[in-house]
Each structure stands twice: as structure tokens, then as C-alpha cells.
Amino acid sequence: MTTATDKETLGFQTEAKQLLQLMIHSLYSNKEIFLRELISNASDAADKLRFEALSDGTLYEDDPELRIAIDFDKEAKTITIADNGIGMSKEDVINHLGTIAKSGTAEFMSKLSGDQQKDSQLIGQFGVGFYSAFIVADRVEVKTRRAGLDKSEGVHWESEGEAEFSVESIEKEGRGTTIILHLREDSADFADDFRIRSVVKKYSDHISLPVMMEKQITPEYDEEGNEKPVEENLEPEFEAINDATALWTRSRSEVEDDEYKEFYKHVSHDFQDPLTWSHNKVEGKLEYNSLLYVPAKAPFDMWNRDATRGLKLYVQRTFIMDDAEQFLPLYLRFIKGVVDSNDLSLNVSREILQQDPAVDSMKSALTKRVLDMLSKMAKKDAEQYQAFWDEFGQVLKEGPAEDFSNKEKIAKLFRFASTHSNSEVQDQSLEDYVSRMKEGQEKIYYVAAENYTTGSNSPHLEVFRKKGIEVLVLFDRVDEWLMGHMMDFDGKGFQDVGKGELDLGELEDEADKQEKEKLESENKDLVERVKTVLEAKVEEVRVTNRLTDSPACLVVNDGDMGAQMRRILEQAGQAMPESKPILELNPEHSLVQKLDQESDEDRFSDLVEILFDQSTLAEGGQLDDPAAYVHRLNKLLLELSQ
Numbered sequence: 001m002t003t004a005t006d007k008e009t010l011g012f013q014t015e016a017k018q019l020l021q022l023m024i025h026s027l028y029s030n031k032e033i034f035l036r037e038l039i040s041n042a043s044d045a046a047d048k049l050r051f052e053a054l055s056d057g058t059l060y061e062d063d064p065e066l067r068i069a070i071d072f073d074k075e076a077k078t079i080t081i082a083d084n085g086i087g088m089s090k091e092d093v094i095n096h097l098g099t100i101a102k103s104g105t106a107e108f109m110s111k112l113s114g115d116q117q118k119d120s121q122l123i124g125q126f127g128v129g130f131y132s133a134f135i136v137a138d139r140v141e142v143k144t145r146r147a148g149l150d151k152s153e154g155v156h157w158e159s160e161g162e163a164e165f166s167v168e169s170i171e172k173e174g175r176g177t178t179i180i181l182h183l184r185e186d187s188a189d190f191a192d193d194f195r196i197r198s199v200v201k202k203y204s205d206h207i208s209l210p211v212m213m214e215k216q217i218t219p220e221y222d223e224e225g226n227e228k229p230v231e232e233n234l235e236p237e238f239e240a241i242n243d244a245t246a247l248w249t250r251s252r253s254e255v256e257d258d259e260y261k262e263f264y265k266h267v268s269h270d271f272q273d274p275l276t277w278s279h280n281k282v283e284g285k286l287e288y289n290s291l292l293y294v295p296a297k298a299p300f301d302m303w304n305r306d307a308t309r310g311l312k313l314y315v316q317r318t319f320i321m322d323d324a325e326q327f328l329p330l331y332l333r334f335i336k337g338v339v340d341s342n343d344l345s346l347n348v349s350r351e352i353l354q355q356d357p358a359v360d361s362m363k364s365a366l367t368k369r370v371l372d373m374l375s376k377m378a379k380k381d382a383e384q385y386q387a388f389w390d391e392f393g394q395v396l397k398e399g400p401a402e403d404f405s406n407k408e409k410i411a412k413l414f415r416f417a418s419t420h421s422n423s424e425v426q427d428q429s430l431e432d433y434v435s436r437m438k439e440g441q442e443k444i445y446y447v448a449a450e451n452y453t454t455g456s457n458s459p460h461l462e463v464f465r466k467k468g469i470e471v472l473v474l475f476d477r478v479d480e481w482l483m484g485h486m487m488d489f490d491g492k493g494f495q496d497v498g499k500g501e502l503d504l505g506e507l508e509d510e511a512d513k514q515e516k517e518k519l520e521s522e523n524k525d526l527v528e529r530v531k532t533v534l535e536a537k538v539e540e541v542r543v544t545n546r547l548t549d550s551p552a553c554l555v556v557n558d559g560d561m562g563a564q565m566r567r568i569l570e571q572a573g574q575a576m577p578e579s580k581p582i583l584e585l586n587p588e589h590s591l592v593q594k595l596d597q598e599s600d601e602d603r604f605s606d607l608v609e610i611l612f613d614q615s616t617l618a619e620g621g622q623l624d625d626p627a628a629y630v631h632r633l634n635k636l637l638l639e640l641s642q
């Protein structure tokens with residue numbers, strides 16, 4: 001009997017095509033990971049079925065024992081991986097196996113350089129999934145049927161991993177997905193019992209689903225040492241080739257580091273090893289297991305607020321949902337892992353999670369775990385912690401605003417660039433800063449700028465350099481906003497060196513104060529003259545002893561927004577209330593002294609305008625009228641050269 005087929009040939013989405021090519025070339029040296037990826041997908045499919053079956057038991061049909069079965073054919077050079085999980089409908093197949101419906105794909109694609117070596121690292125970060133089949137196969141077939149659909153609604157997908165794939169309806173008795181890999185000549189050695197077993201053991205031992213293979217018949221010998229004939233027509237026997245217990249339910253002492261690492265790759269779809277992890281069993285009022293990982297690299301979509309985040313939630317070993325974001329605060333969104341609760345109901349939904357007080361207690365306990373894990377890492381391995389900080393520091397900086405109760409703990413994890421290390425690497429902790437504070441120093445000083453160079457060369461730092469006082473140089477966009485939420489650390493307040501009158505507290509000696517008063521009275525007239533010129537532009541003019549090399553600088557009033565924060569908000573198109581800076585003059589500087597002696601009012605006013613504009617430029621600001629500045633400067637230069 002022949003039936004009309006509905007076979008259609010479709011083109012891969014452009015990104016999928018590019019990714020396929022890249023993957024085949026770049027993952028060549030680590031071919032065996034295809035098996036991990038396909039087993040991981042099969043295990044996810046089993047989890048999804050288990051979850052849907054909670055509300056509709058008929059989905060199990062008459063096949064409730066979930067498993068993955070692997071078979072191979074040496075002659076035909078094929079490997080077959082079959083699961084009886086949720087399966088896919090025709091629409092699912094077209095959507096999932098013809099496109100890459102992942103957030104961050106476009107961004108990922110734009111980062112590719114065309115240099116295979118560099119790109120292969122990126123692709124690892126991106127996660128390879130189903131397409132990894134094409135690393136070893138030049139033709140891949142998928143036969144699948146979604147649980148609950150009629151057996152006539154099976155689908156056959158096939159592709160050679162070039163530009164196209166075909167889909168066609170088929171009859172499929174059992175639900176779930178069977179993937180047949182037609183191995184490339186150079187990968188034919190994977191069609192081998194020992195090879196498959198060892199790869200599965202290596203990568204997928206921890207999967208809670210049994211991976212079954214046909215038992216090999218061990219030859220038996222008679223007393224004379226001759227091999228006994230094997231019984232014909234013997235039913236093949238299958239055995240699980242992996243451990244098949246959920247890794248997080250095992251005790252810590254039984255789990256090897258390599259197993260933790262492989263499990264991480266399974267839950268996170270990451271390609272690299274995690275930096276560290278924390279595995280805990282909690283008993284008492286609430287009972288749950290958690291296994292939390294810190295990835296080595298930030299995902300591409302970390303800054304996308306809609307990006308997936310959160311843990312995999314299990315209830316009594318049953319998978320409930322991916323991306324359960326209720327268990328960790330937003331500033332820890334980079335953490336991956338599993339939480340398995342004994343208290344929640346199997347019918348729990350996202351809405352219920354949001355209201356459940358037990359979830360709140362778990363969230364605060366898990367948050368502490370993560371913070372402890374990070375501080376342990378910082379103490380144990382500074383290099384590793386630095387790698388973490390470089391990737392995730394900026395996210396962690398959202399912490400004090402979101403999580404007031406852990407403010408001090410989070411602050412201990414921060415690292416900043418500082419005048420102490422004289423480098424833009426953010427590797428100085430607040431504890432270290434405090435331990436280096438000068439006798440009588442009451443505040444933690446910082447300067448905020450567009451970048452490290454502008455910050456560290458800011459005129460505001462001159463007096464601090466002179467007195468040997470350390471200043472933190474902040475240049476991440478979130479920094480000033482962060483400082484707005486920090487208040488203090490270890491009882492010491494934070495002070496923006498570009499804000500308010502210079503107040504060095506106890507660090508200023510009596511001689512300094514007297515000197516300043518003397519300068520103020522000596523320069524009273526000058527200050528008044530400058531004020532008249534800049535009346536429209538500044539709030540106030542005063543003399544200062546904070547400068548050594550620069551003639552002048554701008555500061556903002558204590559209660560006002562810092563200049564850098566203002567610039568960021570203005571760039572983002574926010575309308576800002578009018579606010580004028582304060583101009584501080586260094587009366588010791590010869591330019592300022594010359595200014596004082598200038599009797600020509602026009603020339604005086606030009607010089608003052610130039611000083612003002614230069615002070616704006618020195619702190620990384622932009623001039624309102626750059627052409628006027630250039631014009632005045634050129635006038636001066638001409639006079640000089642005459």
C-alpha cells in the first residue's frame with residue numbers, strides 16, 4: 001500500500017545555517033560532546049513529560065518507565081538515540097530544529113570574527129545543543145511523536161546539515177524522539193559499544209534518567225576452554241550504563257568534582273567548566289537540596305532584562321520548571337543550578353511561587369549560600385575570584401540596592417580600581433582599603449569618571465596624592481548609582497572627591513586650615529572678579545587647597561548629583577534639573593596669580609572662561625560651546641607668538 005506523503009523541504013534559518021557550519025569546524029577536536037548534548041535534550045524531554053503528566057496521566061500511554069536507549073550499527077555506521085519523553089509535534093520540529101530560538105542569538109552572531117579559533121570558544125559559550133549531531137554525522141534523521149498525539153501524527157525530519165531539511169508525517173507507535181546519526185567516515189569509530197559506554201559514563205552518569213544499552217554477551221567457555229555456542233533467538237537484554245540517580249540527591253562526599261562539572265554542563269547548557277559550586281542538603285522546618293554553580297563566563301544576554309534566569313526547580317525529584325527566578329535575587333541572576341524541595345506541591349505554578357512564604361525563606365537562605373560561596377572563593381583563590389569579578393562584578397553591584405539586608409556582605413565582595421594599585425584592574429577590596437586608611441582618616445574617598453584614565457588624572461586627586469591618601473577610581477556606569485546605595489562600609493562613610501568642600505577631617509592639620517583661611521582673605525577680590533565673569537555658569541567661586549598641579553577644578557554641591565552620573569543620565573536622554581557647579585581656584589598656581597594681576601578686563605574675562613572650560617574638560621565633561629573655547633585659546637596663542 002502506498003500513502004501520499006506530505007514531505008516538504010524547508011531552508012534553515014540563516015543563523016542556524018551559519019552556526020551549523022561553524023560548529024562542525026570548531027568543535028572537531030571535541031567531537032564526543034554530541035552524545036552529551038543529545039542525551040541532555042532527551043533527559044529534558046523526559047522531565048517535561050513527567051511534569052505534564054502530573055495533570056494528565058494518560059500522556060504516559062502504556063509506557064511509564066522513562067528512559068533513553070542507545071543502539072548502534074557498525075556496518076551501517078549509525079548510532080540511534082531514542083527517548084520516550086515528551087516528543088515533538090510537526091510544528092515543534094519546524095520551530096525547534098530549523099531555527100535557533102535562543103535569546104542573544106543575533107548578538108552572538110555579531111560577535112563572530114571569522115577566525116575559527118576565536119569563534120570556537122564563543123560557540124562553546126553559546127551552547128551547541130541538537131546541532132552538535134552534525135559534528136559526527138553527515139545525515140541526521142529524527143523520528144518523533146508528541147505525547148498525547150495520535151500515532152499517525154509522528155514526524156520524520158531529515159537533514160544533511162547543509163542548507164535544508166525535510167519534514168514528513170509518519171506513523172510512530174511509541175511517543176518520544178528517536179535520533180539516527182549517519183556517521184561521517186572519520187567518526188565511524190563512535191559506532192562501538194565500548195566507545196559509547198565510556199562517553200556516556202564520562203558525560204552523562206549523573207542524569208537521573210537511565211541510559212540503556214543492549215547487554216553484551218560475554219562468551220562462556222567449557223572445561224576445555226572452548227567457547228560455548230550462543231543460544232539462538234535469545235531476547236536481547238538491556239542494562240543501564242549510567243548511574244541514573246539525580247546527582248543533587250547524593251551525598252557530597254560521594255560525588256567527584258568531574259561529576260559536578262558535567263552536571264553543570266547539563267543544567268546550564270554551558271560548554272565550559274563552572275568556577276565553583278555549592279551543594280547543600282537542608283533539613284528541618286523546610287527540606288530541600290540545592291546545587292548552585294558560578295559559571296566561568298557571562299552569558300550573552302546577561303544585560304537583557306527578559307533573558308532567562310533562575311534555577312531548575314524540582315519537587316521531590318520531579319522536574320517542575322526551568323528558570324524558576326523566585327529563588328534568587330536579580331543581582332545573582334548569573335547563578336545556575338537546581339533546587340529540589342520536599343515542601344512545595346507538585347502543582348506549584350510561578351504565581352504560587354511568588355506568594356509562598358516558604359519560597360521567601362528558601363530565597364534568603366540560597367542568597368546567603370551564594371554570597372558565602374563567593375566570599376570563600378575570594379579568600380581561597382584570588383586569581384579565580386578576579387576572573388569571576390571581571391565577568392560578573394557589574395551585576396553584583398546591583399546588590400546593595402536590591403538586597404539591603406546583605407549590603408555589608410555584598411560590599412565585601414566588591415573590587416575597585418584604586419590609586420593604591422595605580423592600575424585600571426578592579427582588584428582592590430573595601431576591606432583592604434580600610435586597612436590602609438591613614439591615621440585620622442574617617443572616609444572612603446572615591447572619584448567617578450568615564451574611564452580609569454580620566455578618573456585617575458582628575459585634578460580632584462591632587463591633594464590626596466600629595467598627602468598619600470588612597471582614592472578609589474570608579475568608572476563603571478553603575479558605580480555612582482551604587483555609591484548612592486552604599487552609605488557606609490565598616491562604619492566609614494563614602495565621599496566623592498568631586499563633591500562639596502574638601503573635607504579631610506582629622507587629616508587636615510592646623511597649619512593647613514590656617515593656610516587656607518589666609519589664602520581666602522588674600523584672594524577675596526580675585527574670587528569676586530571671577531564670579532562676575534562666570535555668574536551665569538557657576539554657583540560659586542572659591543579658593544581651594546585641594547589642587548597642586550592644576551589651576552582650577554569644578555566640584556558639585558554636596559547634595560547634588562555627581563557629575564559623571566549626570567552625564568550618563570543626560571546621554572540616556574533624561575531631562576535633568578538645571579544645576580551649576582562650583583569653580584575652585586588654586587591661588588598657588590602661577591596662572592591664577594597672573595590672572596590676579598591682569599588689569600585688562602576683556603583679557604581677564606577670556607582667561608577666566610578658558611580656565612572654566614579647561615576644568616570641565618579635565619573631569620571628562622563636554623563644553624557647551626567648544627568653538628568659543630578654541631577661539632579664545634587661539635587668540636591667546638597668537639598673542640604669545642607675537
Ligand SMILES: Nc1ncnc2c1ncn2[C@@H]1O[C@H](COP(=O)(O)OP(=O)(O)OP(=O)(O)O)[C@@H](O)[C@H]1O
Binds near residue numbers: 042085087096127
Ligand atoms: N529529544 C528531544 N525531545 C523533545 N524535544 C527535543 C529533543 N531534542 C531537542 N528538542 C527540542 O528542540 C529544541 C532545541 O534543542 P537544542 O538542543 O538545539 O537547544 P536547547 O536544548 O533549547 O538549548 P541548548 O542549545 O542550550 O542545548 C529544544 O529546546 C527542544 O524543544
